Amino acid sequence: MSKEFLGEFEELVLTMVAALQEDAYGAAIAEEIETRLKRDVNLSAVHVTLYRLEDKGYIKSSLGGATNERGGRRKRIFTITSAGMSMLKAMKDARLDLWKLVPQLKMITG
Amino acid sequence: MKQESKPSPPKAALRLLSWFCPNELYEEIEGDLIYRFNNDANHLGPQQAKSRLIWNVLRFFRPGILLRNKMTLHFYSRSMIKNYFVTAFRYLLKHKSYAAINVAGLAAGLSVCFFAFLYVQFEYSYDTFHTKADRIYRVVTDVHTANGITYESSHGPLAAAIRETCPEAEAVTHLFLDYLLVQKDKAMYGEEKVAYADSTLFDVFTLPLVRGNRQKVLNAANNLVLSETTAKKYFGDADPVGQAMMINGTTLAYVTGVMNDIPQNSHFRVDILVSKATLGESWMSNWKRFFFYTYVLLPEKTDPAIVEAKLPSIVHQHLDQKETKYKLSMEPLKSIYLYGKARGSRAGSSVAGNRTNLYVFGVIALFVLVIAGFNFINLTTAFSMQRAKEVSVRKVLGSVRTQLVVQFLVDALLISSIAFVLALLISVVLLPFFNELAGKVITVSVFEHIDYLFLLLALALSIGLLSGVYPALFLSGFQPLRGLKGRFVTGTQGSVLRKGLVIAQFSISILLIVATIVVYSQLHFMQTQELGFKKAHSIVVDFQFDERIINREEAVRQQLLTVPQVEQVSLSSSIPGKANHQFPVKIENALGDIQEFQSDTYYVDYDFLSHYEVQVAAGRSFSRQFASDSTEAMIINEAAARSLGFTDPQEAIGKNFQQLARRGTIVGVIADFHFHSVKEKVRPLTLLVGKSFMTFLTIEVSSANPAETIQQLEAKWQQLVPGLPFLYFYADDAYDAQYISEARFGKLFICFAVLAILISCLGLIGLSAFSIAQRTKEIGVRKVLGSSTTRIVHLLTKEFFILMAIAFAIAVPLAWMGMNSWLQSFAYQINIAWWMFALAGMIVVTVAFATISFQTIRAAMTNPVKSLKTE
Structure with a gap:
């Protein structure tokens, strides 16, 4: 487990899956990243990343409801697995540990 | 909410996605795309939404998506592949006649194509075997005189002159093609392919020596270099180098080298090279006459125009240009054979190809292939109608459309592969015949040309695919219910296509038959044309300028006349049909000026004109009574008189002339006789009594037993x-x-026309069998209701006759235009007559009717009880 790493975009998508919960599917994730991070995301990139994460066992998927806006096509809802959750946690902890090593500079105002 | 104006995503883009996207992912991706599209449409407008969607779809075309496809597509499964072939074989075995017709037609077309490939490739390969072929040029002379242009080789001293004035030439050589009498002990041959040359020949051309040093073999007088085949002919397995041979009956010459045989695809073919020194120095300074073909080798990347620009100065320096203009030009070696003009006179070994024949050959071969291909398509579509039931059952049992398409394609490919194998067999069998038809050994083995065989296989398979595609797509789209319900009604679409193809086939057939008739009529016309002389089955001996005969001319004549049954004997420098000398001549013309022109010239004895029964138009023939005839008399033909401006041949009598060293007056004018082929107009001719250049002895024999x-x-x-x-x-x-080449042309047309008709008829058999089978019940009903046999035959054949009539209407103008332009190359030509078209039409209709009548009559005679029972 500890040998596995996630790329930056993978981590981002994984986090979004965890955050959006029941509403985590391709288009929604892409939209969230776009609105929250003001970052241009390609739909196909999100899909490919989701499938890759599923291959790695961090998320699982099931087909969900169809809506009119989707032309009656069903969504694939992704949910994070416990492996994914612990991976995410481990990464967050590692980040924090590293962050602590950075000398805390006072914010200079004015 | 304006629901009705809601834009929809472009279908094509989504179809593209469905093509490469794995099925299990497709729905959600499509959903996401539509969701995005709707969002975009609301915010940015439908136009931009559409382009964004297309872009997004394209972005999905990436390995992360593509590689998720599982590679087991249904028609790749191994058991299915086996099944396709098993079904295809079963189908062919069940419909043997259909398979046989299809295979035979396609195989014939393919083998014709294969031969056409070989032939065209061979004709274009001339002179390419020389390693420096790209840099070699032949220098030739166009002689412009008052009488027009004659095309000549080049003067003897030209090679040396070019060497001097054009230092940029890497090498210059020349070649005098001749024929020679060669003796070795008892063995004696008149060698037709002899050339005089020196060692520079090897600098320019790639002619590898098996024995001897190329710098030395042609240095001294009376040196011979033999081709390997010739060496074997004279010396067997013994070493020829150093051996003596007798040339021209008088001179001893020695073999100094042996060269590889010059390949067949060379514009000059030489068996024996004789050292140029044998000829003597005077030949190398003679600016009066044309003997040699001169070749220049230029260094890499040198513009031939540079050398060509210097040629006029050479002409000015050495030749009097007042009366006759000499224009020298350079022809690239590789284009000599197909694009160069026939030049020179006696040199029979320099060959020229016929581009028109080459094109005609190619086009006809294509025609035959097209006919065969059309047959294939026709029969496949027609017969596939019968498979409507099969298709429906397959569909009901769960066959996918792709599987059906593949099945039909496999059927078609199987037939075309069998046809390919059969075409190979045909080619192997017919190869000797093909070589004979071409008049040269183009290849000895079919399998020497693996690349062409692959090309042919590709051709066969693509015809198979092409003809398989239509029925495959058409039939696989059947509604199973309609197919199962009973008789599937032939779609009009398919029958229009079939009719069009039949019309095309028969148009081509009629075209080829008309062409055959015209070619043969022209040939017959030329052979029976009034020639102006008596073309008899006389014996002609070429005595190779033997001085024992020339000097004792009269005695030899008398001696030969003592042989029983010998009627007449005459000597001449040439006989009609053979090449003759051409010399410049000066004659006083109608205006009283001295006119100089290049004239064909015959040296004859006193009896030649009466022997060949050439008519005298004015004045008198040569006669022994006038002693001066052998020194200062000339006879010209009417063409020469006309070119001098005399309207009445009588006016030319007594005019002064000078030719070579002889001066005198014109004593007679003879009627034009065709001393060359009827392909060209009779050219001006001068005749002199004289021993020089005499070499033919014509002996007329009236014998019941010529052998004796x-x-x-x-x-x-x-x-x-x-x-x-x-x-x-x-x-x-x-x-x-x-007329050999015309005769060959005619034979070619006959072969192709017969093939075209045969293949077309094969298709016709198949089609009529099919249409009759479709109408079995109708025929039965008609008979029950009182229709007569003739009426039914009429009914069944009517359609084919209409098609034939349309084909005829299309073919006639095309044939007329094509053959008219072919005839333009002849000076004396036949008129294309209406009966030629009528005959062609008759042949086609008769053959076609004979083909289908058997089936139609049988169908019409069938007891209606039987035909009505069939279901």
Whole structure:
């Protein structure tokens, strides 16, 4: 487990899956990243990343409801697995540990 | 909410996605795309939403998506592949006649195509075997005189002159093509392919020596280099180098080298090279006459125009240009054979190809292939209708459309592969015939040309695919219910296509038949044309300028006349149909000026004109009564008189002339006779009595037993000129030999026309069988209701006759235009007559009717009880 790493975009998508919960599917994730991070995301990139994460066992998927806006096509809802959750946690902890090593500079105002 | 104006995503983009996207992912991705599209449409407008969607779809075309496809597509499964072939074989076995017709037609078309490939490739390969072929040019002379242009080789001293004035030339060589009498002990041959050359020949051309040093083999006089085949002919397995041979019956020459045989695809073919020094120095300074072909080798990347620009100065320096203009030009070696003009006179070894024939050959081969391909398509579509039930059952049992398409394609490919194999067999069998038809050995084995075989296989398979595609797509789209319900009604679409193809096939057939008729009519016309002389089956001996005969001309004549059955004997420098000399001549013309022109010239004895029964138009013929005839008399033909401006041949009598060293007056004008082929107009001709250049002895024999007379003649010959072989040919054969290429052309057309008709009829058999099978019940009903047999035959054949009539209407103008332009190359041509088209039409209709009548009559005679029972 500890040998596995996630790329930056993978981590981002994984986090979004965890955050959006029941509403985590391709288009929604892409939209969230776009609105929250003001970052241009390609739909196909999100899909490919989701499938890759599923291959790695961090998320699982099931087909969900169809809506009119989707032309009656069903969504694939992704949910994070416990492996994914612990991976995410481990990464967050590692980040924090590293962050602590950075000398805390006072914010200079004015 | 305006629901009705809601834009929809472009279908094509989504279809593209469905094509490469794995099925299990497709729905959600499509959903996401539509969701995005709707969002975009609301915010940015439908136009931009559409382009964004297309872009997004394209972005999905990436390995992360593509590689998720599982590679087991249904028609790749192994058991299915086996099944396709098993079904295809079963189908062919069940419909043997259908398979046989299809395979035979396609195989014939393919083998014709294969031969066409070989032939065209061979004709284009001329002279490419020389390693420096790209840099070699032939220098030739166009001689412009008042009478027009004659095309000549080049002067003897030209090579040396070019060497001097054009230092940029890497090498210059020349070649004098001739024929020669060669003796080795008892073996004696008139060698037709002899050339005089020096060692520079090897600098320019790639002619590898097996024996001897190329710098030395042609240095001294009377040196010979033999081709390997010739060396074997004279010396067997013994070493020829250093051996002596007798040339021209008098001179001893020694073999100094052996060269590889010059390949067949060379514009000059030489068996024996004789050192140029044998000829003597005077030949190398003679600016009066054309003997040599001169070749220049230029260094890499040198513009031939540079050398060509210097040629006029050479002409000015050495030649008088007042009356006659000499224009020198350079032809690239590789284009000589197909694009160069026939040049020179006696040199029979320099060959020229016929581009028109090449194109015609290619186009016809294509025609035959097209006919075969159309057959294939026709029969496949027609017969596939019968498979409507099969298709429906397959569909009901769960067959996917792709599987059906593949099945039909496999059927078609199987047939075309079998046809390919059969075409190979046909090609192997017909190869000797093909070589004979081409008049040269183009190839000895079909399998030497693996690349062409692959091309042919590709051609066969693509015809298979092409003809398989239509029925495959058409049939696989059947509604299973309609197919199962019973008789599937033939779609009009398919039958329109079939009719169009049948019309095309028969148009081509009629075209080829008309062409055959025209070619043969022209050939017959030329052979029966009034020639102006008596073309008889006389014996002609070429005595190779033997001085024993020339000097004792009269005695030899008298001696030969003593042989029983010998009627007439005459000597001349040439006979009709053979090449003759051309010399410049000066004659006083109608205006009283001295006019100089290049004229064809015959040296004859006193009896030649009466022997060949050439009519005298004015003045008199040569006669022994006038002693001056052998020194200062000339006879010209009417064409020459006309070119001098005399309207009445009588006016030319008594005019002064000068030719070579002879001066005198014109004593007679003879009627034009065709001393060359009827393909061209009769050219101006001068005749002189004289011994120089005489080489033909024409002996007319009136014998019930020619073999015996020839034996006696031969015995007499050996007394007169011991050692000189009695090699003879027949005068009429020699004249008709000029039409060999036309005769070959005619044969070619017959072969192709027969093939085209055969293949078309094969298709017709299949089609009529099919249409009759479709109408079995109808025929039965008609008979029950009282229709007569003839009426039913009429009913069944009517359609084909209509098609034939349309084909005829299309073919006639095309044939007329094509053959008219072919005839333009002949000076004397036939008119294309209406009966030629009528005959062609009759042939096609008769053959077609005979083909289908058997089936139609049988169908019409069938007891209606039987045909009505069939279901």
